[in-house]
Amino acid sequence: MPERTLVQAVRDALAEEMERDERVCVLGEDVGLKGGVFKATEGLQRRFGAQRVLDTPLAESSIAAVAQGLALEGYRPVAEMQFADYSFPAFNQIVNEIAKIRYRSNGDFSCPLVIRAPTGGGVRGALYHSQSVEAYYCHVPGLKVLLPSTAADAKGLLKAAIRDPDPVIFLEPKKLYRAERGEVADGDAALRPIGEALVVRPGSALTVITYGFMRAVSLEAAGILARENIDVEVIDLRTLRPWDVEACVRSVRQTGRVAVVYEANRTGGFGAEVAAELAERCFADLDAPVTRIASPDVPAMPFNPGLEDAYMLNPEKIADRLGALARY
Amino acid sequence: MPERTLVQAVRDALAEEMERDERVCVLGEDVGLKGGVFKATEGLQRRFGAQRVLDTPLAESSIAAVAQGLALEGYRPVAEMQFADYSFPAFNQIVNEIAKIRYRSNGDFSCPLVIRAPTGGGVRGALYHSQSVEAYYCHVPGLKVLLPSTAADAKGLLKAAIRDPDPVIFLEPKKLYRAERGEVADGDAALRPIGEALVVRPGSALTVITYGFMRAVSLEAAGILARENIDVEVIDLRTLRPWDVEACVRSVRQTGRVAVVYEANRTGGFGAEVAAELAERCFADLDAPVTRIASPDVPAMPFNPGLEDAYMLNPEKIADRLGALARY
Amino acid sequence: MLDAYRTILLARALDDRRFLLNRVGKLAFIISPRGHEVAQVAAITALEPGRDRFCLYYRDFAAALACGFTPRELMLGAFARAGDPSSGGRQTPGNFGSRRRGVVIGSSTVGPQIPKAAGIALALKWRGDGALCFVSFGEGATSQGDFHEGLNFAAIHRCPVIFFCENNHWAISVPQPLQVAGPGVAERAAAYGIPGVRVRGDDFFGVHAAVSHAARRARAGEGPTLIEAEVVRLQSHSTDDDQRAYREASDLSAEATKDPIPRLRETLISRGWLTVDTDREMTNRLTVEVERATDEAEVAPDPDPATLARHVYADA
Amino acid sequence: MLDAYRTILLARALDDRRFLLNRVGKLAFIISPRGHEVAQVAAITALEPGRDRFCLYYRDFAAALACGFTPRELMLGAFARAGDPSSGGRQTPGNFGSRRRGVVIGSSTVGPQIPKAAGIALALKWRGDGALCFVSFGEGATSQGDFHEGLNFAAIHRCPVIFFCENNHWAISVPQPLQVAGPGVAERAAAYGIPGVRVRGDDFFGVHAAVSHAARRARAGEGPTLIEAEVVRLQSHSTDDDQRAYREASDLSAEATKDPIPRLRETLISRGWLTVDTDREMTNRLTVEVERATDEAEVAPDPDPATLARHVYADA
Ligand SMILES: Cc1ncc(C[n+]2csc(CCOP(=O)(O)OP(=O)(O)O)c2C)c(N)n1
Ligand SMILES: Cc1ncc(C[n+]2csc(CCOP(=O)(O)OP(=O)(O)O)c2C)c(N)n1
Ligand SMILES: [Mg+2]
Ligand SMILES: [Mg+2]
Numbered sequence A, B: 001m002p003e004r005t006l007v008q009a010v011r012d013a014l015a016e017e018m019e020r021d022e023r024v025c026v027l028g029e030d031v032g033l034k035g036g037v038f039k040a041t042e043g044l045q046r047r048f049g050a051q052r053v054l055d056t057p058l059a060e061s062s063i064a065a066v067a068q069g070l071a072l073e074g075y076r077p078v079a080e081m082q083f084a085d086y087s088f089p090a091f092n093q094i095v096n097e098i099a100k101i102r103y104r105s106n107g108d109f110s111c112p113l114v115i116r117a118p119t120g121g122g123v124r125g126a127l128y129h130s131q132s133v134e135a136y137y138c139h140v141p142g143l144k145v146l147l148p149s150t151a152a153d154a155k156g157l158l159k160a161a162i163r164d165p166d167p168v169i170f171l172e173p174k175k176l177y178r179a180e181r182g183e184v185a186d187g188d189a190a191l192r193p194i195g196e197a198l199v200v201r202p203g204s205a206l207t208v209i210t211y212g213f214m215r216a217v218s219l220e221a222a223g224i225l226a227r228e229n230i231d232v233e234v235i236d237l238r239t240l241r242p243w244d245v246e247a248c249v250r251s252v253r254q255t256g257r258v259a260v261v262y263e264a265n266r267t268g269g270f271g272a273e274v275a276a277e278l279a280e281r282c283f284a285d286l287d288a289p290v291t292r293i294a295s296p297d298v299p300a301m302p303f304n305p306g307l308e309d310a311y312m313l314n315p316e317k318i319a320d321r322l323g324a325l326a327r328y
Numbered sequence C, D: 001m002l003d004a005y006r007t008i009l010l011a012r013a014l015d016d017r018r019f020l021l022n023r024v025g026k027l028a029f030i031i032s033p034r035g036h037e038v039a040q041v042a043a044i045t046a047l048e049p050g051r052d053r054f055c056l057y058y059r060d061f062a063a064a065l066a067c068g069f070t071p072r073e074l075m076l077g078a079f080a081r082a083g084d085p086s087s088g089g090r091q092t093p094g095n096f097g098s099r100r101r102g103v104v105i106g107s108s109t110v111g112p113q114i115p116k117a118a119g120i121a122l123a124l125k126w127r128g129d130g131a132l133c134f135v136s137f138g139e140g141a142t143s144q145g146d147f148h149e150g151l152n153f154a155a156i157h158r159c160p161v162i163f164f165c166e167n168n169h170w171a172i173s174v175p176q177p178l179q180v181a182g183p184g185v186a187e188r189a190a191a192y193g194i195p196g197v198r199v200r201g202d203d204f205f206g207v208h209a210a211v212s213h214a215a216r217r218a219r220a221g222e223g224p225t226l227i228e229a230e231v232v233r234l235q236s237h238s239t240d241d242d243q244r245a246y247r248e249a250s251d252l253s254a255e256a257t258k259d260p261i262p263r264l265r266e267t268l269i270s271r272g273w274l275t276v277d278t279d280r281e282m283t284n285r286l287t288v289e290v291e292r293a294t295d296e297a298e299v300a301p302d303p304d305p306a307t308l309a310r311h312v313y314a315d316a
Helices: A006-020 A044-052 A060-072 A084-098 A134-138 A151-163 A213-227 A245-255 A270-281 A305-311 A315-327 B006-020 B044-052 B060-072 B084-098 B134-138 B151-163 B213-226 B245-255 B270-281 B305-311 B315-327 C002-023 C037-044 C061-067 C071-078 C113-127 C139-143 C145-156 C186-192 C204-219 C249-256 C260-270 C276-299 D002-023 D037-045 D061-066 D071-078 D113-127 D145-156 D186-192 D204-219 D249-256 D260-270 D276-299
Strands: A003-005 A024-028 A053-055 A076-080 A114-119 A144-146 A168-173 A181-183 A198-201 A206-210 A232-236 A239-241 A258-265 A291-295 B003-005 B024-028 B053-055 B076-080 B114-119 B144-146 B168-173 B181-183 B198-201 B206-210 B232-236 B239-241 B258-265 B291-295 C053-055 C133-138 C161-167 C196-200 C225-230 D053-055 D133-138 D161-167 D196-200 D225-230
Touching: A003 A006, A003 A151, A006 A024, A006 A044, A006 A076, A006 A151, A006 A168, A024 A044, A024 A060, A044 A053, A060 A076, A060 A084, A060 C113, A060 C145, A076 A151, A084 A114, A084 B084, A084 C113, A114 A151, A134 A144, A134 A168, A134 A239, A134 A270, A144 A151, A151 A168, A151 A181, A198 A213, A206 A213, A206 A245, A206 A315, A213 A232, A213 A258, A213 A315, A232 A245, A245 A258, A245 A270, A258 A270, A258 A315, A270 A291, A270 B270, A270 B291, A291 A315, A291 B270, B003 B006, B003 B151, B006 B024, B006 B044, B006 B076, B006 B151, B006 B168, B024 B044, B024 B060, B044 B053, B060 B076, B060 B084, B060 D113, B060 D145, B076 B151, B084 B114, B084 D113, B114 B151, B134 B144, B134 B168, B134 B239, B134 B270, B144 B151, B151 B168, B151 B181, B198 B213, B198 B245, B206 B213, B206 B245, B206 B315, B213 B232, B213 B258, B213 B315, B232 B245, B245 B258, B245 B270, B258 B270, B258 B315, B270 B291, B291 B315, C002 C037, C002 C061, C002 C071, C002 C260, C002 C276, C037 C061, C037 C133, C037 C161, C037 C204, C037 C225, C037 C260, C053 C113, C061 C071, C071 C276, C113 C133, C113 C145, C113 C161, C133 C139, C139 C145, C139 C161, C145 C161, C145 C186, C145 D145, C161 C204, C186 C196, C186 C225, C186 D186, C196 C204, C204 C225, C260 C276, D002 D037, D002 D061, D002 D071, D002 D260, D002 D276, D037 D061, D037 D133, D037 D161, D037 D204, D037 D225, D037 D260, D053 D113, D061 D071, D071 D276, D113 D133, D113 D145, D113 D161, D145 D161, D145 D186, D161 D204, D186 D196, D186 D225, D196 D204, D204 D225, D260 D276
Parallel strands: A024 A053, A024 A076, A076 A114, A114 A168, A144 A168, A206 A232, A206 A258, A258 A291, B024 B053, B024 B076, B076 B114, B114 B168, B144 B168, B206 B232, B206 B258, B258 B291, C053 C133, C133 C161, C161 C225, C196 C225, D053 D133, D133 D161, D161 D225, D196 D225
Antiparallel strands: A003 A181, A144 A239, A198 A232, B003 B181, B144 B239, B198 B232
16 A cells, blocks of 8 residues: 555545545635645646636635535535634634534535644644644534544545535644655545544553544653553544544543543643543543643644744653553 | 612623723624613613714624724723624634734733623524533633623623623623523622632532523522432532632532533533543542533524423433432 | 515515414514515516525515415424424524525524525536526625625626625614615625626516526626615514614604505506406405415424434434 | 835845745745835835834735834744744744734734724724724735625724735735636725725835825725735745746746836936935945844744743733
8 A cells, every 4th residue: 555644645535536526626725726735635626627626715704605505506525724723714604504504404405515624733833823623613513523643544534524424624633744654545445434533552551532643642652651661542533523432431441541632722622522521431440530631721832932842742741641640 | 789680780780881981882783772682782872872882784703803903992892792603703803813812912912802692592592592602712712701690790790801801702691681680789899700600509419510591400400409308519600711610629529429510512512621620630539420411412402492492401301410410 | 477476465464474473472483574575576586496596584585485485384484393394493484495496594694695605606507507596685794704705706706696685774773874884785796896786676577677687697607696675674673673762763654655565566557467356356365375374384293302303414 | 215215125135034044944934025015115104103003914024114123123023032022932923013013913814904903993083183003915815704894894984994905916826816806906995985096016106195195084084995006926925835836937937027126226216316326335234234133133032931821811
């Protein structure tokens, strides 16, 4: 199987799905000749034409609205928000319109579309190119929210999202676009089911539940603890809504200890949902408090590297907290 | 002290603060002669004029943006979003602009304003006049989020919000606008501190942490359990960001059991933050799992009364869950 | 033509009945089309229900009838019964939707249907079978950013869409001068290089002609048109509103004389297309129809509470 | 006048230096004003820094200098040092802010400053001391709903605001025809009943006159003006972009000849306001100034990581 970076895998998924199904189209700012600011759509316009790969005006609300209109007419639009931070002008279209049209029409209408957006920090993007926005969308019934962290998952889940009958928010950790690479299958063999978490490192001492860029960082932290013979299990959620509660419960039942590691601001982050649910479901099995390890409640990543480092979680910060949890 | 309904208390707070400080002004859709769709601003335009009580165009993003501009120039605007469901067109202005201007300017600028919005259901408002939106705003560093549930708290906290140096999202449970009434002090005596929860019913068997309309419903549930000699302590958070963790921890340390009751959709609701934090902080004191009692993950309240009732929490539903928790 | 007139009378008769039912506490909430009916029906009858798409807004009660909703269906919606074709009683009445009729369900939110209609029209353009999308809204909705984004997008891509503004000069209590900067809504079209037309909303033939012309342009690939129909709001915004709180009594009584239906009736009679007798007959037959629709809806079953959580996502 | 010319040369010299520093890996990210400088400085010098408010956008590097930012301050921003007056190194360079100078800090988000400026101008109107608010943005920003909402609000309330669009015909890779429906940005003013003016952005005196006129109107209570200055983007969108990927080589080389600075220099010399010698002297003095600013910024301290959580809320 070919080696691909995460961003290449996204591009492959788009190309394959557009090849497979002519209803699939791509729209967004600079997705055409430029191929997107991260090159996720590079070459697609040359290959599929300026209709199916449409450069939109600089107006996110209309990007979401037009995608919805196309979906209502039977197309399978994949809309790009250039940065997740810039999905907020489209918030009303996404939350009030796209997420609720199936419900409010009592099932008469549906809106199968994908909204892709690069998310998260660590790339010196500063306040407005670094935000982790998943919590806003994970609270919305009617939406599905995916956040892959490997090339294979990015491709497999994006293909599944495009084929899904409901609207999907597809968040891509921009920090991993080029940093993350791996073997990726072609065609349907690449498909990944929505809603399944994955144990990416088996362990017995404690469970780390994470997603996105924090998967790699948590694995490093687990490596550090391995030297102290603390054997950490790491689970990558991959899908945040609906998330794989059972897989997490299974692990926590065995380890008796769990930390939820997420890059977003701590307060009200999606990790709170995971922690609350597991605290309730696994109460009898817990030997230590369900622990949240997240970013500080600061608006977002500052530009200055020293401040950015101070903001970001890293393997050491996480290892410290995990060590304490293991010793609790 | 005069008896006031919750909506009258809101109006009194606005009138008193406008009287006290000429920088205070009100803007929004229909806030003028009509006095707002819930009459929260009734009479204010006649009293303070059409400049200080400004009817805006039907455009929430500009309502938030104009309020921000006024705040930057030293005014103390109180903007009304006609329904919390309609704050989403302003989401970008609130989250990216208003909440972050102090931080991104390294303290050079600040944005003291209040955004008021009626929230929650139970009034046959259906999908778009019933949503509970607090979780979206509670995840935003830079914002404060208040959600009072009595006339006295509504007045005292709104006055405090108007005087606060930072932007405040002020959510008013529309179900209680007229249903809730009580004695309310005049002037500064009415002021309530931001960030303080209140034990509204002392009890020893278990702690219920709630806010908004669910305060009254939880109290009724507590009444039901009292007949079974289950003595429930009920805490009204009143301020959601920053919320009063210490007061909640104190109570849970004593009762050893806690349920978080909230009207919003369960998944990713603000109650998840409360539950996660208490599960972590009170681990050693807990005799039963931290329990969440919330609305189903359905977009929002349907219009049909039977469906609305099926959606809403009520004293019986809550009492059932609390009984189980007490017997755990 | 008489069909259209009949639809207009039917809308009025149903609306009158809704208010009666509201007064006796049987209907919770009404948004009345009173004063808009002629413009709404004139617009829809210039188009092709079944072929075209319609993004209506909450005041388009008469337009919904013209799109094919039956009195019974609208009454089922008014009573929020399980049989309500739009939402099975889930939404407030007025959010009309029916996939098979091409009526795209709205939400109560003001504005978002405008760029959505541009997207629908883009799809219709791609499909290239000459269908178009009609989207209506009040003048208050033109203040939303979505109005601008929708017109800009549709104009850039020459989408076959008709933007139909029912300007009753009030957005609940906010009058046009505090809502719409500049001369008016129609003038906004020039900013996007598309035609903008202002018509009297009580002039059935004027509205019909303007929409027909816009439809020809749309089907011919010439892109969108913005039409502003000036109408009157003869009722308060909704049954939750009382416009006497913010409008002059003189203004209200003056407007009360501007009901477009009598004017249309006179025109039809003067042109010899209608006689006083046929008109009376028609009215009587409609009354019976309204009776039946009301009775059926009143006894129709409510949605099963067990269906609350259905259709959040596709059924597994 | 020579001051303005000097500011323009200074902006260019600083920008050249930033690119050198970028190439040797010392500066992470630059958005260049190259091609916009004359229009920016002409606009600001027609106003009253200190008295007026300025909502600038990320490309307004030359405008920031004209508003009173010093080369050293801009270099501190470029290096994201603690001494950066805009954000203490927190934001990407280009989000200029300084309360005492009336420069309202922007975010990287395209569009929101437009209705914000309407609100600031409303406050200035209430205060009534004749101050105004200047807000600038690219033509891409005109597609945002916020553009429409801001102009509509400002026009309704006759706010003293100048909407200044620097139209370089590109929004990153999206050309004007896919961005702005209709004839152009200036024509959008008519929709709101306010004046709209298009000027050549390389014509210092034309821009200056247009802004001066708009300022007189604003201060006289006559409301907002929309000005479209047509400029060229002589660099890629930013150092993260390479416009050769989406623009014709011929187009790029043609545009390269349209640098507004030589044209201004010739005008000044032909009018006898500048000699080749004074020009050379000026340039030499600026080079020294740029040196000093760069050296000082390079060695200036970074923000203390311990301050990360400061200014989320007011200090207790
Ligand atoms: C985004 C949003 N904001 C506010 C409201 C509340 N609201 C409902 S109708 C209305 C007035 C609309 O006026 P207009 O667009 O002129 O239509 P009309 O009712 O006059 O036909 C308002 C403010 C809403 N439904 N959606
Ligand atoms: C809301 C939002 N969407 C997208 C972006 C990404 N972005 C930054 S600049 C830009 C192009 C802006 O073009 P224009 O407004 O013409 O200004 P110019 O850069 O050409 O001066 C885009 C798409 C953003 N910053 N904000
Ligand atoms: Mg209206
Ligand atoms: Mg541009």
